[in-house]
Amino acid sequence: MRPTLAPADFTDWNDLLGLIHASFAYMDGRIDPPSSAHALTPKTLRQRSKTEHLYLATPPLIGCAFFAEQPGALYIGKLAIASGAQGKGLGRAFIEQAEILARGLGLPRLRLETRIELVGNHAAFAALGFVRTAERSHPGYDRITSIVMEKPLSQSGSA
Template identity: 30%
Template sequence: MTNPRPARPEDAAALRDLVRAAYAPWVAIIGREPAPMADDYVARIGSGQAWLVEEDGVLQAALILEDTPTGLLIDNVAVAQGAQGKGLGRALLAFAEAEARRRGQGRVWLYTHEKMERNLALYLRLGFIETGREEQAGFLRVFMEKRLDRRGG
């Protein structure tokens, strides 16, 4: 995987389009557009929260990271339809863990819709544990975390 790079203002439209396409299959499953489809990517880029992976100048994946008082929030991992199944999502999650350590955070956390079972299974395989479930803004969210040590576990 090409190392993620911080997104630049001129990337906003391509980032939005990638996320909308990546999450489109979930609309029928959860009954509405997932929250990342309506996010403000201009603001995310302006806040330094957006990271992109490109291959030969083509956007392949995106990651949104948000510092919180309780750890680094992995707010969004999106992989282009044609790039799925190649390990980019896993690589971005590993990058998020390394970034959390670099920032002095001892925990990464995320949430996903309870009907996104494939994602839940992946997070569990990667060492995340479920910490709770809650309805927020009409979404049935599953909260998960992974505690980090300083070495990489």
């Protein structure tokens, strides 16, 4: 299944929120501070889709990602895959769509953040060509809480 840009008339915001919450639930109790997914609402997702590129894997809704244009990079946020669809290449398909979009926008790299505790995510993104480029601390924390990973893109279509 190939993720596609959400249609302009997309209205399943409650289902999208449910997908994100279910996909991120494994982080509860593992990361500190808690995931920002807890602060999302159908309304905030709808608003976010007006300023970012929302890609979906449907039907049924089994995956999503928000792609945000940043200076020098396309940021991948809230990449969520339904549990029954994990391990089947859908995450890689979202990354491939991000690469296509980034190249079309003239952006030379992909960027994402992942929590310091989620070493499995670090390895999964490294296997897709991402490298650790920075460490960050959430406000109020005196330790590293997340890492930034980037994937440089060639303009020819392969990285």
